[in-house]
Amino acid sequence: MGSVELTDVSKTFTLRVDGAEQAVRALDRLSFGVNDGEIVALIGPSGCGKTTALRIAMGLDSASSGRVAVDGVAVTGCGHDRGMVFQHAELLPWLTAAENVMFGLEMKGVRGAELRDTAQRYLDLVGLTDSGSRRPYQLSGGMQQRVGIARALAIDPKVLLMDEPFGALDAQTRETMQAELIDIHARTKKTILFVTHDLDEAVLLADRVVVMQHGAVQEIMEVPLPRPRGDLEALRGSAVFAATRYRLWRAINATAH
Amino acid sequence: MPRSLITLVSLAVLVGAWEFFGRDINPVFGSYPSAIAAAFVELVRTGQLGAALYESLRPFVVGYGLAIIVGVPLGLVIGRFRVVEAALGIYVTAGYAMPLVALVPLLILWLGLGFAVKAAVVFLMSLFPICINTWLGVTAVPKSLIEVGRAFVAPNSVILRRIVLPATLPYIMAGLRLAVGRAVVAMVIAEFFTTISGLGAIIINSANNFDTATMFVPIVVLMVLAIGLNGLIGWVERRVAPWQAEIAGRDD
Numbered sequence: 001m002g003s004v005e006l007t008d009v010s011k012t013f014t015l016r017v018d019g020a021e022q023a024v025r026a027l028d029r030l031s032f033g034v035n036d037g038e039i040v041a042l043i044g045p046s047g048c049g050k051t052t053a054l055r056i057a058m059g060l061d062s063a064s065s066g067r068v069a070v071d072g073v074a075v076t077g078c079g080h081d082r083g084m085v086f087q088h089a090e091l092l093p094w095l096t097a098a099e100n101v102m103f104g105l106e107m108k109g110v111r112g113a114e115l116r117d118t119a120q121r122y123l124d125l126v127g128l129t130d131s132g133s134r135r136p137y138q139l140s141g142g143m144q145q146r147v148g149i150a151r152a153l154a155i156d157p158k159v160l161l162m163d164e165p166f167g168a169l170d171a172q173t174r175e176t177m178q179a180e181l182i183d184i185h186a187r188t189k190k191t192i193l194f195v196t197h198d199l200d201e202a203v204l205l206a207d208r209v210v211v212m213q214h215g216a217v218q219e220i221m222e223v224p225l226p227r228p229r230g231d232l233e234a235l236r237g238s239a240v241f242a243a244t245r246y247r248l249w250r251a252i253n254a255t256a257h
Numbered sequence: 258m259p260r261s262l263i264t265l266v267s268l269a270v271l272v273g274a275w276e277f278f279g280r281d282i283n284p285v286f287g288s289y290p291s292a293i294a295a296a297f298v299e300l301v302r303t304g305q306l307g308a309a310l311y312e313s314l315r316p317f318v319v320g321y322g323l324a325i326i327v328g329v330p331l332g333l334v335i336g337r338f339r340v341v342e343a344a345l346g347i348y349v350t351a352g353y354a355m356p357l358v359a360l361v362p363l364l365i366l367w368l369g370l371g372f373a374v375k376a377a378v379v380f381l382m383s384l385f386p387i388c389i390n391t392w393l394g395v396t397a398v399p400k401s402l403i404e405v406g407r408a409f410v411a412p413n414s415v416i417l418r419r420i421v422l423p424a425t426l427p428y429i430m431a432g433l434r435l436a437v438g439r440a441v442v443a444m445v446i447a448e449f450f451t452t453i454s455g456l457g458a459i460i461i462n463s464a465n466n467f468d469t470a471t472m473f474v475p476i477v478v479l480m481v482l483a484i485g486l487n488g489l490i491g492w493v494e495r496r497v498a499p500w501q502a503e504i505a506g507r508d509d
Binding site: 058059060077078079080084086088090092093094103104107108135136137151155 | 401402404405406407408409410411415419420423424426498499500
């Protein structure tokens with residue numbers, strides 16, 4: 001199981017601008033849910049609060065009011081039931097790829113042979129079977145993010161939370177990674193909530209897209225593409241993809257004004 | 258051109274110029290490399306230099322070692338915890354500027370004239386640069402790396418030991434380098450002001466005899482020692498923080 005429920009989540013930051021305190025409302029009674037095994041994309045113009053929403057779901061930030069629950073259990077901080085994939089991978093530079101994956105596992109209390117075997121299994125899953133002993137600076141951006149995904153998946157979370165996971169990658173690598181994420185999802189059936197600013201990515205990967213505006217939900221859009229979505233190339237050329245992408249584009253542009 | 262060759266050429270030019278012009282100076286007022294070398298050989302032959310070096314290095318090693326053992330953890334907690342920073346930060350900042358020479362007489366009253374007071378002077382002089390650098394290093398650790406620890410539910414102690422400490426290593430190493438210079442100076446000051454001993458004694462005694470060439474021997478030895486220790490720290494740094502050299506944006 002692995003459902004996420006955000007109910008009336010609000011977040012107010014206090015900024016100091018020219019010595020005066022200014023309250024900024026990042027989230028304004030945001031509510032949406034992610035069902036078990038579902039992939040949901042959070043999209044919207046920059047500053048709409050999508051990353052804040054993800055960070056609150058992870059427990060890295062706390063909500064000013066409202067409630068976040070995973071499988072009905074209220075989130076009060078970070079937990080092993082959620083695995084976080086950061087925008088820039090954020091691997092620990094002094095650890096090897098395998099050690100980075102093991103770090104998360106160790107924090108969960110996994111030790112000994114199980115630790116090594118599990119880390120290797122997830123490196124295999126993301127296609128880095130032979131790169132476990134490399135350090136982050138010896139890996140390309142795409143490979144670093146694969147390690148980041150392996151690290152989050154290895155603790156076997158109920159939900160995978162991803163903050164623009166492919167946003168920092170070049171177009172070609174991004175497409176490869178999108179295909180791999182589809183593949184990983186097909187194999188692990190993980191619930192995934194990810195933030196993106198890429199329309200194609202949202203439509204290709206997600207079952208539903210949450211369009212945000214001014215810290216609230218503007219629209220939740222179903223993506224009528226069937227699963228499994230093995231052949232992304234064919235999907236990109238399909239009429240359904242084009243129509244959905246256009247609908248989404250219009251929804252986001254409507255928010256921009 | 259390899260780096261070591263550039264250094265060697267620079268050194269040859271300096272020593273050559275010193276030798277050339279130094280010979281014209283009255284040997285009481287100055288000296289020159291070949292005279293210092295001769296004095297060096299003489300001090301080594303009589304065993305004076307070896308004995309003095311050993312005598313000086315003992316409090317140096319103890320004081321400097323203690324400064325690392327105390328300064329690094331202290332800097333880590335000051336940098337990591339706001340409360341500790343507010344409570345102790347001012348003492349470290351003030352301590353760095355403390356005119357230690359003025360306090361040596363007081364230290365003598367507390368610790369006597371022997372080994373302990375010398376180690377204490379070295380300790381106090383090297384503690385603050387180590388501590389301040391570590392502290393600065395902690396405040397420069399990217400928030401995103403701390404959040405990796407938090408996201409995987411690492412306890413504070415684990416975040417400190419396994420994320421903050423390694424991320425701070427380059428700063429700690431810079432602090433250790435700065436502290437070497439101060440520790441060498443502290444060692445000589447201690448030898449001047451307490452029981453005159455070690456390399457400091459050779460400096461004072463030869464200066465009193467107007468034997469300037471001999472006086473320069475321990476000074477040069479100390480400078481070479483500092484260079485050697487810096488090299489050693491650099492070597493350790495490349496061993497414990499190999500990623501640093503890889504991600505640093507330095508032209509070679």
